[in-house]
Amino acid sequence: MNFLPLWRYQNQLIDGAIVTLELTVISALAGLVIGIAGAVALKGRVTPLRWLVRGYIELFRNTPSLIQIFIVFFVLPSFGLKLPAFEAAAVALSLYFGAYSVEIIRAGLDSIPRSQVEAGQCLGLSGWQVFRHIILPPALRNAYPAVTSQFVLLLLGTSLASQVAADELFHVAGFIESRTYRSFEVYAVICAVYFAMAMSFKALFAIIGLAAFRWPRRR
C-alpha cells in the first residue's frame, strides 16, 4: 500500500470534490423547487396536472438514475438540446431528486391538520397566505428529516455523472487511477472524502434544523 503517488494529484481531488458539491447543491435546490411545486400540484384541483406529476414521479423513481443521465446527455441532443456533461447531469439529478422530494413534501403537507387551514381562512387570509405562513413551515419541518437523508443519497449518486465525463470526484478518481495504477489507494481516499462530506452535511443539517425549526414539538 502506498498513498504517496496520489499526493501530486491533490489539486485534482479538491477540484473534483468541489464539482461534486456544486452538482449536489444545485440539483438539490432545483429538485426542492420541483418538489414543492409538484406537491402543490398533486394537492390541487387540476386533474391533468396531477396525472402529469404522478407520471413524472413514477418514471423517475422506477428507472436507474444512470439511464436518466444518459438520456439527458446522449438522447436530448438529437432533439436539439445539447448540454455539456455537468449541466446534463445537473438536469437529470434535479429531476431525480425532485421526484422523491414531491412525495416527501406532499406527505409533509398532508400532515398539517385541516383545522389549521380553517383557522387561517377564518382570519381572512388568502389561500396563498394560508399556504405560505400556516401550512408550509410546519410541513417542511415534518418533511425535513426525509429530505436531508435524500440529500445524502443525492450526494453519493452524483458519482454517476462520471459516466458522462463530468469532472466530479469519482471521475477524477478514475483519471488518477489510470495514471498511478493505485486502485485501492485512490478509491479509499475518495471514499473517505465522500464519507466526510456526507457526515459534514448531516451535522450542518442538524444545525440548520435547530435554527429553522425552533418551536416546541407537540407533546
Place this chain on the structure above:
Amino acid sequence: MALVEIRDVHKTFGKVEVLKGVSLDVEEGEIVTIIGRSGSGKSTLLRCINALESVDSGEIRVEGQKVHAGMPDLKKFRQRVGIVFQAFNLFPHLKVERNITLAPLLTGRIEKAKARALAEDVLTRVGLADKIDAWPEQLSGGQQQRVAIARCLAMAPHLMLFDEVTSALDPELVGEVLKVMEAMAKQGMTMILVTHEMGFARNVADRIVFMHQGRVWEQGPPAKLFANPETPELASFIASAK
C-alpha cells in the same frame, strides 16, 4: 335590521339532513347561546354563519350581506366575523405575538410598527400580557384558548362565534375562558356561542336557542327557558345537563 339573519336554512351532509329549515335573528350587541344534544346541528349552523360550510337552501345574511362560500369578498367578510374553535387551533410554529399579529399584518389592517402594541393590547384583555413571547405549546389549554380569543379580537370583529370553546379543557381551566367571554359580553360584543356550559348560558346570555333534530325547537330568555321549558325535549335536555 338584525346583525345576523338566518332564513329557512337547510344543510345536508351525504344523506343526513343536519339543518332542516333553521331561522334565527341575532341583534347587534346580543349574546345568543345555542344549546342542544350532539348532532342537533348547532356547530354546523355556526360554521354556516362564516361560510366554513355553505347552505343548501335558505339564506344567511350578516350586516345585510348574503353569506356563502363563493361570496366575492369572503376574506373581508371573515375579517369582520371571528370564530373560536374547540381545539384552539393556534399556529404551533408561531409565538403568541405572531399568532395574533399575522392576520392583521397580512391583511393590511395595521402597520408593522404597531403590531406588538396591538398584541399587547388584546393579550391584556384576556389576561395574558406576560405570555406574548411564549410558544403555544408552552401554554395550558385555557391559556391557549384565551390566546385564540385574543387573536380574533385583534381583527376587531363585529361578531364573534364560539364553537364549544371550553369542551376540550380540563374542568379547572374552563372558568378562566368563560370569564374572558363574560367580559367581552359586557363590552357589547355580539356573540353567538355553542356551548355545554349551562351556567354560562344562564348567567350571561340574553337569549337561549335550543336546537333539536336540525331545527330551532325553542328559544327565549334564559330565566324563562330554564324555569319553564315549553317542550318535553327541552325539559329532558335541561334535566340531563344538570
